[in-house]
Amino acid sequence: MESLFTALPLLATQGFCWHGAYVDCRWEPPGAIEEEVSTPWHSVVLFTQFAGSDPALAERSIDGRFKVERVHPGDILVLPAGVGQRSRWNVPGEFMNLVFETAALGRSLDEAADDTTFELMPHFATQDLLVLQLGLALRRVLQGGGDRLYAESLITALAVHLLQTYATRRPEIKTYGGGLARPQLERVVDYIHSHLDAPLSLETLAALAGMSAHYFAQLFKQSTGVAPHQYVIRCRVERAKALLAQPHLAIADIAYRVGFAHQSHLNRHFKRLVGTTPGQWRQAIRS
Incomplete structure (x- = not known):
């Protein structure tokens, strides 16, 4: 896995999983990325902790724009696929990489989406407490051995939030009522009971109902009163x-x-x- 940082991860998924996402956690010493780097994936860098009580000071270039900024825990960087960045930071700290395959963001809302459907806009350090909350929950999943269904639920919520907040074109988020149709619900429930001993995937359950992960989770909860996981x-x-x-x-x-x-x-x-x-x-x- 290519990285925007230098230290090896302390925790990480095994490649892209969890509905097309990769997550890692790492502790970085002060340092710099001197040459411009980019990745073929959408990356959200979440800053979770710095040594000492003061914010970090960073010099950063993203997509040709330069900025000197103070970075606080809970800040994120949004680095779209193919966008170059260089940076220098002055204190050690903890970071998380929340990385999406380019087609994965759109698939959370529409299974037919491809990598040209949605495009993220680059952002310098921006406070986003929802991303912080979801990121810390994903870290707890990694620390606890991994619950795939719960992790995919978090990833889906994160993907929808990124599309609503940082995309060049905001998607239309539809709201449905009434839950899943009875045959859909029975098909999903039967599959769950037949595969309790296996790692269940939100993507698989959504496919059984014939819809995207986001809408499936919404309608399943309406039908049962609880989230799929x-x-x-x-x-x-x-x-x-x-x-x-x-x-x-x-x-x-x-x-x-x-x-x-x-x-x-x-x-x-x-x-x-x-x-x-x-x-x-x-x-x-x-x-």
Whole structure:
């Protein structure tokens, strides 16, 4: 993965995944990018933390425009595909790269979108608290072992926000009511229950309903009262409850069988939804 920075990432996805997105987190020392660089992808650089209490001071050139700017946690840079940039910064700090394949932004709204449908405008350091919130949530997913469905939900929300806020042409965001049609909902729910042990993808579920990820998530929540990733977690916990009645199954094995990344992942969601740990639940049903 080409990078706009010099340090190796502390956390990163394995290439482009999560609906055509790549995310990494890195801690950078003071430094500079002396030669102009660009990437074939849309990049959003999110500044999350700097050493000390003062903002960073950066000298930056983007698309031939030069600016000296103070950069605060929560600021972002928007660097469209093919746009060159050079920079110099004076303090160490933590950064996140939120990178999209060029066609991925449009696909969040329209499965037929291609890489010419939407174009981002370059931006120098701009405070964007929604991108900060979504970026930190994605970092927690990376730290916790990865929940693909939740990550794709966050990526979809981020893509729609970028299109609404930083695109040269704002998309028309339609609002639908009434939820999914019954055959659509039944098809998706049947697929979820048949594949709880596998990494479920928002893109796959949306394709089953015949729509984009953004509109699918919106209509699924109208139909069920919860977001797709929350629905899947509840289904996995219910399946785990049934398996806990089989005393020969280890709890770690049950976690994998119902699609959680590891036992602590199961423990966290089980306790949140049921009020006890899986081990406590097993003891209770035995007695």
